[in-house]
Amino acid sequence: MKNANTKEFLETIASQDAWLRFGDRGFFVNGCCTIKDESGAESVRIEMYEMKPDLQTWVRDVCSITKPTVREVMEEFTRIPLIDGKTFWELENELEWV
């Protein structure tokens, strides 16, 4: 990442929120949460939204991933296209953690 440690960023969004910039575009990662369905079964969800440059106004959903474990969520998050058809690892050097 342009200004931060990538490992620390991924560890952070595994349990917390984070704001990102990619060029002049803003993004918000709604970090992993444990969710329960009606039967009480637990799963983990992460979501990412594109935001206006103020980083406070929602523009569109980027992704929503729900899996049984944090590990599976994070593997999927880094595997799928996020921005302009590129995956996290393809974007990594241009992302700024703000």
Added chain:
Amino acid sequence: MGGNGTFAAGNIVKYRWKTVGKIDGVKVLEPMSGGHKLPEEAHSSRMYIMQHPQNGNFAQLRIYDKWHRLRFEIGYHREPALDKSGRPVLHYHVYTYPRGSSVFERTEARKATTKMWKKLGKYMKGVVFP
């Protein structure tokens, strides 16, 4: 002001946050380098506030237990599970520490209650509630 486990295992860890202000006695923290978030541990306070650096609007508040661990977080941003529109919603998460694990888990978001707003709203510039 904060240093992610500053006293952990007796090691010295560099400070990563600075206090940029106070609201009613509660410190407003800003990271000293990239990574806009509040600490996961707190050794000098039981509560910290983070604001958006662009305009000072409220972003997040965290409360820590007597063992310095993160226990509660209230934030203001979009939560589609709570509000399908693009509007931000004041919501909270509870942090738990499963037995045998040093890593916390975060509950799904729930809408902040009126009681929370009455108690904590004074720290939240720019927030619309409910």
